[in-house]
Amino acid sequence: MAENSVIVIGGGIAGLTAAAILAHEGVQVTLLEAHSQIGGCAGTFCRGSFVFDVGATQVAGLERGGIHERLFRHFGIDSPGAEILDPGCVVDLADGYPPIYLWHDPKRWEDERKRHFPGSEVFWSICSGLHDSNWAFAQRDPVLPIRTFWDLSQLLKAMGPLNFSSALLSKLTVSDLLKISGAHNDSRLRKFLDLQLRLYSQQPASRTAALYGATVLQIAQAPLGLWHLQGSMQTLGDRLKSSLIRDGAKILYRHRVVGLAFDSRDKKWTLDVIGPSKCSLRFQANDVVCSLPPQCLLNLLPSEEKQIKKYRVKLEKLPKPTGAIVFYGAVNRLSLKETLPIHLQLFDIDPGPLFISISCEGDGRAPLGQATIVASVFTPTADWCVLDELEYQNYKELLLDKIVRKLEIRLGLNPLHWIHKELATPRSFAKWTGRPDGIVGGLGQHPSLFGPYGLSSRTPLQGLWLCGDSIYPGEGTAGVTQSAFMACRQLMAERGKNITIPR
Ligand SMILES: Cc1cc2nc3c(=O)[nH]c(=O)nc-3n(C[C@H](O)[C@H](O)[C@H](O)COP(=O)(O)OP(=O)(O)OC[C@H]3O[C@@H](n4cnc5c(N)ncnc54)[C@H](O)[C@@H]3O)c2cc1C
Numbered sequence: 001m002a003e004n005s006v007i008v009i010g011g012g013i014a015g016l017t018a019a020a021i022l023a024h025e026g027v028q029v030t031l032l033e034a035h036s037q038i039g040g041c042a043g044t045f046c047r048g049s050f051v052f053d054v055g056a057t058q059v060a061g062l063e064r065g066g067i068h069e070r071l072f073r074h075f076g077i078d079s080p081g082a083e084i085l086d087p088g089c090v091v092d093l094a095d096g097y098p099p100i101y102l103w104h105d106p107k108r109w110e111d112e113r114k115r116h117f118p119g120s121e122v123f124w125s126i127c128s129g130l131h132d133s134n135w136a137f138a139q140r141d142p143v144l145p146i147r148t149f150w151d152l153s154q155l156l157k158a159m160g161p162l163n164f165s166s167a168l169l170s171k172l173t174v175s176d177l178l179k180i181s182g183a184h185n186d187s188r189l190r191k192f193l194d195l196q197l198r199l200y201s202q203q204p205a206s207r208t209a210a211l212y213g214a215t216v217l218q219i220a221q222a223p224l225g226l227w228h229l230q231g232s233m234q235t236l237g238d239r240l241k242s243s244l245i246r247d248g249a250k251i252l253y254r255h256r257v258v259g260l261a262f263d264s265r266d267k268k269w270t271l272d273v274i275g276p277s278k279c280s281l282r283f284q285a286n287d288v289v290c291s292l293p294p295q296c297l298l299n300l301l302p303s304e305e306k307q308i309k310k311y312r313v314k315l316e317k318l319p320k321p322t323g324a325i326v327f328y329g330a331v332n333r334l335s336l337k338e339t340l341p342i343h344l345q346l347f348d349i350d351p352g353p354l355f356i357s358i359s360c361e362g363d364g365r366a367p368l369g370q371a372t373i374v375a376s377v378f379t380p381t382a383d384w385c386v387l388d389e390l391e392y393q394n395y396k397e398l399l400l401d402k403i404v405r406k407l408e409i410r411l412g413l414n415p416l417h418w419i420h421k422e423l424a425t426p427r428s429f430a431k432w433t434g435r436p437d438g439i440v441g442g443l444g445q446h447p448s449l450f451g452p453y454g455l456s457s458r459t460p461l462q463g464l465w466l467c468g469d470s471i472y473p474g475e476g477t478a479g480v481t482q483s484a485f486m487a488c489r490q491l492m493a494e495r496g497k498n499i500t501i502p503r
Pocket residue numbers: 009010011012013014015032033034035037038039040041042054055056057058059060255256257258291292324326376432433434435440441467468469474475476477478480
């Protein structure tokens with residue numbers, strides 16, 4: 001049995017960040033990853049000479065002071081090469097009007113939205129005020145939700161006067177802000193907000209917490225921004241990996257954790273693991289940082305003990321997140337319409353709104369003269385769980401054809417243009433990332449689950465910490481990085497050390 005100070009479960013961006021932070025603090029860390037590569041939902045896979053981003057295709061938090069940049073500076077590792085996306089995205093509401101460009105320059109974006117949504121400036125200025133105070137708050141590294149005096153002290157340190165007043169809005173939704181500002185009758189604005197918010201919060205405007213929505217609706221604009229990584233999304237995970245390996249941590253690939261048990265006598269966690277060639281292994285650690293969706297714990301934790309039983313009930317009650325269908329295709333660049341943006345969101349009823357990402361010439365994803373096209377749409381996982389193999393394959397084929405047809409119409413392609421096409425479903429995500437039923441994107445950002453009301457990184461079980469997209473502040477590589485940082489700060493504070501990272 002191998003003894004460790006901390007075991008991190010999962011080598012997606014959350015687990016890699018947690019392992020890198022702890023290793024940099026001199027902690028003995030082992031990261032157990034079920035797959036043969038790191039990255040999870042922000043990883044990549046190859047098909048011939050094409051490199052496809054599995055899930056995430058754009059990154060926030062790489063600007064100076066952004067969470068990824070801050071951590072790379074702290075580790076003394078260069079941030080991955082990236083270009084700011086301008087526009088961050090183009091949103092096509094498929095309503096016969098020109099699409100909406102999310103420009104990086106705030107003034108240009110203001111002019112754009114005034115053109116598309118006249119009379120909505122009160123709404124946007126409320127969002128802007130909330131966004132400024134939220135962002136200053138996030139920069140001061142709050143801990144949410146609070147479970148101990150230490151958590152409370154960190155929260156109070158992060159609160160400015162404006163945060164006390166905006167906290168009063170914590171139960172409002174983005175729809176409430178529309179009503180307050182008198183913009184609720186603008187159906188085009190509503191459609192735009194529903195589309196954008198679903199990307200970040202899994203919820204439409206009527207179910208997205210106002211404080212969360214106000215921030216993500218301005219994530220593409222300076223001084224923040226969305227970034228396109230050179231090479232592929234894998235470079236983000238690779239940089240974290242080089243940091244944690246340099247600092248003495250270990251990554252064990254093809255090590256799937258299948259059981260977790262706490263021995264209250266010697267205060268250690270024991271992890272049952274299926275290793276390479278299906279061998280059974282056991283690891284022990286004082287602390288465990290679990291970056292898997294918390295629903296995984298239902299299969300990992302024993303069911304008998306009283307305290308665990310209570311926690312299991314809480315986990316069982318968590319809402320079921322959605323899954324994703326992702327199309328991966330490749331074409332010759334010449335067959336694409338020339339003016340296409342890198343990221344395009346396209347309203348569609350069936351199969352649903354598509355988020356389309358097209359590789360840039362020379363960005364490492366396709367040979368020169370060719371391009372990869374990744375298009376994703378959310379789907380309820382329950383639809384996929386009930387199908388037998390034949391039904392599954394038929395449904396998958398049907399959806400592939402549907403998405404291909406939509407892309408051909410919007411991107412000006414014809415069936416002969418495709419060099420490659422394939423589809424991933426929730427079942428593929430379950431296999432690739434170990435996420436139960438292929439759920440992605442965390443718990444959603446309904447006011448009842450947002451910030452102070454969400455699931456805590458500090459579990460009631462001693463030495464078990466959570467991070468990832470179900471933990472504050474939520475999904476996205478920047479969000480899960482912040483959650484990992486928060487969990488590591490809590491863990492180290494229990495060991496008597498405060499981690500601070502310069503802004
Ligand atoms: C289609 C799609 C598009 C997205 N687009 C964007 C985007 O453009 N920008 C953005 O910022 N975010 C985007 N996201 C969200 C983002 O990818 C995720 O929020 C983030 O990558 C999640 O990271 P994680 O480390 O929490 O989890 P994961 O990435 O799921 O990592 C978990 C890791 O744990 C491993 N694992 C699972 N079970 C076990 C086990 N039992 N034992 C050991 N290891 C295990 C998995 O193999 C995996 O490597 C997108 C997500 C999807 C699905």
